[in-house]
Amino acid sequence: xxRPNSVLKEVNYSAGGxxxxxxxxxxQKVNIIVVTSSSQTFVINLLTKLNxxxxxxxxxxxxxxxxxxxxxxxxxxxxxxxxxxxFQPFYVDYSNPFVKNFVLAYRDLYKIEPTKFSFLGYDCxxxxxxxxxxxGRNFYNCINEIQVNQLASRFYFEKNGTQGGYENKGIFIxxxxxxxxxxxLTNLITNxxxxxxxxxxxxxxxxxxIKK
Numbered sequence: 544x545x546r547p548n549s550v551l552k553e554v555n556y557s558a559g560g561x562x563x564x565x566x567x568x569x570x571q572k573v574n575i576i577v578v579t580s581s582s583q584t585f586v587i588n589l590l591t592k593l594n595x596x597x598x599x600x601x602x603x604x605x606x607x608x609x610x611x612x613x614x615x616x617x618x619x620x621x622x623x624x625x626x627x628x629x630f631q632p633f634y635v636d637y638s639n640p641f642v643k644n645f646v647l648a649y650r651d652l653y654k655i656e657p658t659k660f661s662f663l664g665y666d667c668x669x670x671x672x673x674x675x676x677x678x679g680r681n682f683y684n685c686i687n688e689i690q691v692n693q694l695a696s697r698f699y700f701e702k703n704g705t706q707g708g709y710e711n712k713g714i715f716i717x718x719x720x721x722x723x724x725x726x727x728l729t730n731l732i733t734n735x736x737x738x739x740x741x742x743x744x745x746x747x748x749x750x751x752x753i754k755k
Contacts, residue, residue, distance in 0.1 A: 556585075561592040565600075573601045576625070581609035587617060594621040603628065627719040634715040635662060635695045642694055662695040670698055683709070 552567040559566075568574045576593060580586055593602060606629035610617065636642055645665065649657040673691050674682040686700045686709060697713035 556589065561589075561596075564593070565596060568596070568600045568602075570600055573603055575603050575605065577605045578607060581607065583613040583616065586610060586613075590617065590621045590625070594618075594624050597624045602626065606630070622719045625719075629717045629719075631715050631717070632711070632713070633659065633663070633695050634717065635659075639694075641692050645694055659695075666693040666696040666698075669693065670696075 550569075554563045554567050556564065564576075578586060578589060580589075590604075593604065596602060602625050604622070604625035604627045606622070606627050608629075608631060637646070645662075646657055649655075649661060669691050670689065670693065671682075674686065674689050677689060678685045687698075697715065698711055699713040700709040701712050702709055
């Protein structure tokens, strides 16, 4: 979805550097920065320079999933200053009482810590078994009609064409809050625990930074 008053600009960083990025920004608007590179050196260097621009511009950085492999080398302060939003299909909120109870029960039963697949296994089982129990063998016709307590996943399925299967579109969005210095789950609209099925865009100006 693209708002009529929004502006999308693509910047070739290798050709114009940070000056080209700054020329694409608007001091009166929120500037959404999308960086397509997965190069550690490029990303860390760019984030350092974008952080300097936060003194004069309102920036919101889209954190790419491919950065996970080197996120320990990214300056955390920069992510907060850039109001970074991260998109991911899996997220464990260890402050959630339901998650806490699961972890304690898992430790007691197996004497080890639950892994990512422990959480995913529970979520898939509780979701689809609940569907099967309520709707029977044709549960796929009501695949989005069930509400269950999931640990680390959010399911919202869309059919791929008339002959295709179903694809999960549910995601988590985490927000780095520069005021609280904490990472929150958010849906960009209500700032509550996420059930993000359709995400309304908030961008006024989007800057797509590419490396060529």
